[in-house]
Amino acid sequence: MSNTNKWRPHTTGIVIGGLVLILVALVVSYMLRNFQPLTEVRLGSGVFSTRVAATDAARIRGLSGVDHLDANSGLLMIFQSDDKWDIWMKDMKIPLDIIWMNNDKKVIYIVTNASPDLGTSKTFKPEVPARYVLEIPAGTVKSAGIKIDTTATFSITEVQ
8 A cells, every 4th residue: 555645744734834824824914904003183172083094005995884983983094295185985884074184284174974875976175285184973073163274183103
């Protein structure tokens, strides 16, 4: 009888090791795609715990697919330069208030109650260049007293 058809103990170790490596690679890949640093944004009377979107992929994903956003949470998009950044509601499930801020973190443009039904049919865009865009639950701009020329405070430790 030939030994070529026998399963050897070291073969089992190689197969298990390979499966573990594949699993680790999948977990690391998932974390790199989905991990977003957090920062606290103070604006008006509100204090928001926000995820930070500082890469093109993170900004494009935004809050797409999010079913619920806590009252004091949101997404802070950070851009590397000032521009008239446009925002759409693609794949959104909840209405949002959207706030554009300049490099000094001063509010320059606000859209309230942007409907998720708009999808890509409408984009929102400020008339002057912005550096930051904050997305928070609809109705928060009014309840937190956020207005044009209000200045936000937040710090970003690492922008990619």
